[in-house]
Amino acid sequence: MRLTLREPYDGLDRALGRARRLVRGGGALSHHYSPDAEWERRLHERLGHAWPCDAAHEFDTLWSEVSRSLESQGLAIGRGTYGGWDDGDRGLARVAWCLTRHLRADAVVETGVARGITSRVILEGLERNGGGHLWSIDLPALDTAFHTEIGAAVSASLRHRWTYVNGTSRRRLPGLLAELGQIDVFVHDSSHTARNLRFELEHAWDALGKGAIVADDIDRNAAFGSFTRSHAGAPAFVAQADDGGAAFGIVLKGF
Ligand SMILES: C[S@@+](CC[C@H](N)C(=O)[O-])C[C@H]1O[C@@H](n2cnc3c(N)ncnc32)[C@H](O)[C@@H]1O
Ligand SMILES: [Zn+2]
Secondary structure: HHHHOOOOHHHHHHHHHHHHHHHHHHHHHHOOOOOOOOOHHHHHHHOOOOOOOOHHHHHHHHHHHHHHHHHHHOOOOOOOOEEOOOOOOOHHHHHHHHHHOOOOOOOOEEEEOOOOOOHHHHHHHHHHHHHEEEEEEEEOOOOOOHHHHHOOOHHHHHHHHHHEEOOOHHHHHHHHHHHHEEEEEEOOOOOOHHHHHHHHHHHHHHHEEEEEEOOOHHHHOHHHHHHHHOOOOOOEEEEEEEOOOOEEEEEEOOO
């Protein structure tokens, strides 16, 4: 309720997310996209990599480490577990890892941290690349009991490459992108309203050099489709999350 008053659209999104989980399969509250069963192979072909790639094999080991590290802190990966928000899905994390590695990303920006699963895999990718930095914009959960869980998946040894930016993407993203000038990868996983997604996509697109955007939970509204239609020359992919609980999208620029 307090979030609804302070950030009306975000409060509504969180309430809809909860309702969506109560409706079996989320169908009644989902916007329709048709995931491409071959998205990962087609994405890799566009990037000039074979599929399955070596990075995806490395990811399997990393995913086990991430799961173990959260479990050892008493936190199991899941949907709706961080103040009503979902942890990053395995497929979403894998594409964030592949893009960071294959594009040899240097400047990465994401929105939505929670326990920091996408943050962890992007930072691991940058570390493996031997350079780069991640800026993560995040509005902490309203219930302060969850604040000790923020970034729990991010090991101390990776934090020298990480800047946590507290606040809403609407307030923080334009200034951050202006400061950075150009970015290589952008990951949207904050408030999934149409208004917020479209806002983030347009700002990220303008700041993107030759690179990629990933957007989670695109089936919550029509914004991803309207964005890709207005950038019709850009290769776009719709993927189903590994756990089948959501769809995410990828758009490439300069490929
Ligand atoms: C789905 S979770 C992020 C999951 C994370 N990417 C991962 O892989 O585990 C969404 C996060 O975005 C935060 N959030 C909600 N509204 C936001 C907004 N308008 N701007 C930035 N962060 C927001 C939530 O508090 C939560 O921490
Ligand atoms: Zn790959």
